[in-house]
Amino acid sequence: MVVQRGRKGRAAAVGAVCAGTVLAALAAAGCSGRGTAAAAADVSAAEARAAVRGAADALAGAGTSRTRTAVEMTNGGTRVTIRGTGVFDYGRRTGRLRVVLPGEATGESERRRVVELVTPGALYMRNRGAGVPDGKWVRVDTATLPDGNLVTGGATDPISAAELLRGVRSVSFHGEERLHGETVRHYRGTVDLAAAAEAAEPRSRGQLAAAAKGLSNRTVAFDAYVDERGRLRKVRHRFSFPQAAGASGRRGEEAAVVSTTSLYGFGVPVEVELPRPEDIYTGRIAAP
Numbered sequence: 146m147v148v149q150r151g152r153k154g155r156a157a158a159v160g161a162v163c164a165g166t167v168l169a170a171l172a173a174a175g176c177s178g179r180g181t182a183a184a185a186a187d188v189s190a191a192e193a194r195a196a197v198r199g200a201a202d203a204l205a206g207a208g209t210s211r212t213r214t215a216v217e218m219t220n221g222g223t224r225v226t227i228r229g230t231g232v233f234d235y236g237r238r239t240g241r242l243r244v245v246l247p248g249e250a251t252g253e254s255e256r257r258r259v260v261e262l263v264t265p266g267a268l269y270m271r272n273r274g275a276g277v278p279d280g281k282w283v284r285v286d287t288a289t290l291p292d293g294n295l296v297t298g299g300a301t302d303p304i305s306a307a308e309l310l311r312g313v314r315s316v317s318f319h320g321e322e323r324l325h326g327e328t329v330r331h332y333r334g335t336v337d338l339a340a341a342a343e344a345a346e347p348r349s350r351g352q353l354a355a356a357a358k359g360l361s362n363r364t365v366a367f368d369a370y371v372d373e374r375g376r377l378r379k380v381r382h383r384f385s386f387p388q389a390a391g392a393s394g395r396r397g398e399e400a401a402v403v404s405t406t407s408l409y410g411f412g413v414p415v416e417v418e419l420p421r422p423e424d425i426y427t428g429r430i431a432a433p
Contacts, residue, residue, distance in 0.1 A: 188318035188330070196371050197316050197332050201307035201346070203375035204235040204408075211410035214242065214300035218402045227299040229261075234415040235304065238265050238348055241417050244299040262417055263302045265348035268294055269420055281426040291359030293352030296384060301404040306380045308349045310369060312341025322370065325409045329370040329378050336365050361385035361399045381405045 188196075204210075214229040225247060233240030242261040262269040268285045277283055287294040295301050295309075316334030323329070338360065342353035357363060362385045370379040386400040 190316070193316045193318045193332050193334075194313055196330065196375065197310045197313045197334070197369055198344075199375055200310050200369065200371055200377040200380075201304075203371075204303065204307050204377055207374070207376050207411050208236060209234045209411065209413050209415045210303070210408045211413055212240070212242075212303050213407045213409075214244075214302075215405045216296050216299055216301070216402060217405075218400060229300040231261075232413055232415045233263070233303050234417065237417075238304050238346075239263060239417045240302055240304070240415070242298075242300055242302070246299055259299070261298050261300070262419060263304070264417075264419065266351060268298055269425075270298065271420075277426050280424070282420040282424055283426050284420075288351035288355050290352070290355060292384070292386065293354070293356035293359070295352075295356050295360075295382075296402055296404050301382060301406050303377070303406050303408055305349065305352065306382065306404075306406045307377050308345045308353060309336050309338075309341050309365065309382065310367065310377075310380070311344040312336040312338060314340065314364065319368075324370055324372075324378050325407075327372050327378070329372050332369045332371065334367060336367060338363050338365060361387045376411070377408060379405070379407045 209232065211232050212230070214231075215226060217224065217226045227244060227246055229242045229244035231240055231242035240263045242263065244259045244261055246257045246259060258272060260271040262282075266287060268287055269282050270285070271282045272279070273283050285294070290297050293305070295305055314335050314337045316332050319331040319333050321328055322331055338353065338357035342350050342357050345353050366383040368379075368381045369377060372378050382404045384402045384404065386402060
């Protein structure tokens, strides 16, 4: 298996296009789910903070899982939702996703199904469109994206979602619920992006540092659901993105994006084979 590094300038150009496609579609456009709280449960603030901060380490110890993702934004009465499914290896920090982009995200009449490979520091995308030949991949350095690829690829991968929680600033316990047939504890609070970048595992620091600089708000609200083994089973983040200036030249309103990542099927076999250098497209990417 081979990783094609590429030149940073080219990766930045490709990354800008990827960001433009998905985020522009979102700008043109909460997941909900409520369970029964355990009334008698008593969890201290210190315990809640430790449970949330430790979720990323617990995933690494868990090995692998399946995942479902959803990125949603509603604006002006229009809703755009991008969904994905896949598998991840938390020890190797690699995974594979199949993301469905609706027509609003691509400017096409039909949905586009994109295959994404997530690796430390890089995202590979196949069936990307925008002038990329069928069967070819594009490689993006995640640290060059304005959000560190937290939602640019149409999904928040579970590794990044968990690493964000290391920057928890405030958190409270909201009872126990049933999820995927197991009891989980529901925590709600906020994370500081800069603190998350500083506390993250070294291979995640670059992309989280990029997000801390590129997002509108340094603070991100979250709901996290953790099982009895400390594993993250579901997390919802609420991000804010700066909108491009309109015709008046004034900066537009912020775009609020809700990203939900669910984890299940732990222990599933995961094999991620990276593209060969000759399968990676290095030509011009059409602007969205």
